[in-house]
Amino acid sequence: MNKLLKIGMFGFGCVGQGLYGIFLKTSLNAEIIKICVKHRDKPRPIPMHHFTFDKEEILQNPDINLVVEMIDNADDAYHIVKTALQNGKNVVTANKKMLAEHLAELVELQKKYNVSLLYEASSCGSIPIIRNLEEYYDNDLLSSVSGIFNGSSNYILSKIFQEGWSYETALKKAQELGFAETDPTLDVGGFDAKYKLCIIAAHAYGIFVNPDDVLNYGIQTLSIYDQQYAQEKGVKIKLVASAIKTDNNEVVLSVLPTFIPKGHYLYHVENEYNAVIAEAAFADKQVFVGKGAGGYPTGSAMISDISANRFDYRYEYRKHNKANQNLTFTQNHIIEIFVRYHQESDLQYLPFEDISTQFIGKEFRYVIGKINLKNIFQNIEAIRKQNIFLVHTGK
Numbered sequence: 001m002n003k004l005l006k007i008g009m010f011g012f013g014c015v016g017q018g019l020y021g022i023f024l025k026t027s028l029n030a031e032i033i034k035i036c037v038k039h040r041d042k043p044r045p046i047p048m049h050h051f052t053f054d055k056e057e058i059l060q061n062p063d064i065n066l067v068v069e070m071i072d073n074a075d076d077a078y079h080i081v082k083t084a085l086q087n088g089k090n091v092v093t094a095n096k097k098m099l100a101e102h103l104a105e106l107v108e109l110q111k112k113y114n115v116s117l118l119y120e121a122s123s124c125g126s127i128p129i130i131r132n133l134e135e136y137y138d139n140d141l142l143s144s145v146s147g148i149f150n151g152s153s154n155y156i157l158s159k160i161f162q163e164g165w166s167y168e169t170a171l172k173k174a175q176e177l178g179f180a181e182t183d184p185t186l187d188v189g190g191f192d193a194k195y196k197l198c199i200i201a202a203h204a205y206g207i208f209v210n211p212d213d214v215l216n217y218g219i220q221t222l223s224i225y226d227q228q229y230a231q232e233k234g235v236k237i238k239l240v241a242s243a244i245k246t247d248n249n250e251v252v253l254s255v256l257p258t259f260i261p262k263g264h265y266l267y268h269v270e271n272e273y274n275a276v277i278a279e280a281a282f283a284d285k286q287v288f289v290g291k292g293a294g295g296y297p298t299g300s301a302m303i304s305d306i307s308a309n310r311f312d313y314r315y316e317y318r319k320h321n322k323a324n325q326n327l328t329f330t331q332n333h334i335i336e337i338f339v340r341y342h343q344e345s346d347l348q349y350l351p352f353e354d355i356s357t358q359f360i361g362k363e364f365r366y367v368i369g370k371i372n373l374k375n376i377f378q379n380i381e382a383i384r385k386q387n388i389f390l391v392h393t394g395k
């Protein structure tokens, strides 16, 4: 069946305009009835009769059968998406924070009201990772899903490492290009990547994890010393999100700056590109690379979800619903980290299990050692305030 889609859109920023541009070039059996926006005085690139400022005009319109949500505010997005589902409308959304925070409830609403909720664009922009995890990979065989899930921080790291830009200049440019969130701390602090990781973990392993329970440490305190260290060792630093299944049927989730050696699949992933490495028992490693931010790449994933709606596609959450589903989330996992610091007290919140290397220089010091992720997580607020930079060595 190829049903006529009558769309109510929320948001007309970078992604909304990207989607609109793509929409005009495609020939879907669909029409955009109204676009709801917040700011009355903002100049709009298309005539004003397309817009409304009243969300009810879309949510209560019985003719609209698909709500496409692309607004910035996660709380407002939650209310829009929830009401739309309750009113029997299918939903396509890109809002990763909203999804990660409310996924279990929204999945229940989707079932209860017999509607569909699709969100490919929420995780890694143009990379079709949700549907692949949902349809293709078998739960038992996936040993890890990891990669670069945030375009802005990858763009910043690329510009610093490859072109010698300052952190501030690179961040400003990422904002100008429309890659960064309104609050860029979400990008550079690893929060955005963490929301995407939680969504990906739901489809890779069938677990719904509250993002507040997951460790994220970002790139804000990267210094010239860390850059020099990495360059001397011939490695790059990337912000890596990872979901790893342990031998005890547990899944470890984290977002950490990570040393990436030459030859690693992520080494040449630069700028706003994202990459997802799926590691499976028999297929071994498979890598998906694509633009992770920007109006058109994100819009392209939204168009794919809109198109899937014509055929009543919906996620089944088979892994989550599996009767013998016995995977649990944990942060109890030992990793090796590098920490650049300046005085011993900087390390007070990092209880190492074992230290293999310690360097004391004039300008900075560093230590490499094993630590339990759960101990970093417990102290993360204090750790973020220290004059240090922490990097997962990859071991």
Ligand code: HSE
Residues within 6 Å of the ligand: 122, 124, 125, 149, 150, 151, 152, 153, 179, 180, 181, 187, 192, 292, 293, 294
């Ligand atoms: N701020 C996000 C990023 C946008 O930089 O990846 C895409 O989700």
